[in-house]
């Protein structure tokens with residue numbers, strides 16, 4: 082098959098607009114599994130996007146208070162250093178992805194492109210209300226990540242479009258990510274949660290993975306914790322913490338499958354969120 086290695090977004094979208102069965106490849110850690118398993122048979126041109134400098138880079142805008150991460154930045158670059166300092170929950174999520182080999186090449190763009198409810202980067206993007214930038218031969222547009230993730234492995238990408246980057250706010254507060262799986266490493270999440278506590282807005286965001294058709298937000302739990310927190314110590318009474326966990330569990334819509342059952346997932350996601358809120362409280366008191 083023809084393989085293209087564009088070095089600009091314009092060149093990449095030029096190939097995408099040629100029509101036909103065109104496939105985008107970044108790190109290949111999802112795609113090649115599908116090909117090897119016989120679930121996908123790319124027959125047309127392959128567009129390899131992880132040599133495009135704009136996709137491989139990240140930038141911080143201190144004026145806007147945002148961090149923009151190119152779609153082809155590998156998880157390895159999120160584990161520590163500036164990205165981890167600005168977005169600790171993303172670093173925590175990245176550390177749980179696969180193995181060092183997977184983290185060396187796997188990308189956020191690929192996580193979004195696959196859009197599995199178990200994708201570890203996605204609850205973090207959701208809790209931070211990330212904005213996804215897309216490009217096509219017609220130009221560029223931005224989409225809120227909540228609108229980008231349409232369903233199980235379904236996105237708002239249209240024919241001829243590719244993901245360029247995601248932009249996140251650099252939050253003044255506390256954020257964390259946690260997941261449970263059937264073992265401690267190299268594991269796809271059975272349930273996952275991201276909690277973001279924004280001191281400047283006195284707001285809380287909670288996003289859940291692997292407990293619904295796509296990533297779920299929990300408006301009732303968010304409002305409850307925001308009202309119950311002692312700002313700025315981030316302390317919360319035990320009863321309020323328990324209620325927070327219950328509301329998170331109630332917001333989940335899990336199914337039973339080969340990895341776990343719905344009842345366990347509903348329970349686990351409440352426990353994860355409660356533990357994250359307790360960690361926030363300890364960190365706030367220590368600050």
Ligand SMILES: Cc1cc2nc3c(=O)[nH]c(=O)nc-3n(C[C@H](O)[C@H](O)[C@H](O)COP(=O)(O)OP(=O)(O)OC[C@H]3O[C@@H](n4cnc5c(N)ncnc54)[C@H](O)[C@@H]3O)c2cc1C
Pocket residue numbers: 104105106107108109110111112113114130152153177178179180183186187188189190191192193194195199200201202242243244245267268269270
């Ligand atoms: C052994 C193993 C362990 C894994 N463990 C985890 C884990 O713990 N957690 C987790 O979340 N995932 C895990 N994964 C899945 C995978 O590593 C991640 O989803 C990763 O983020 C995919 O990124 P990639 O660059 O390799 O994507 P690719 O495989 O290159 O692409 C994935 C999909 O996204 C599309 N795509 C890629 N880039 C773009 C773009 N710029 N624009 C539009 N579409 C695009 C592709 O066409 C394809 O459909 C694992 C995979 C393996 C093989």
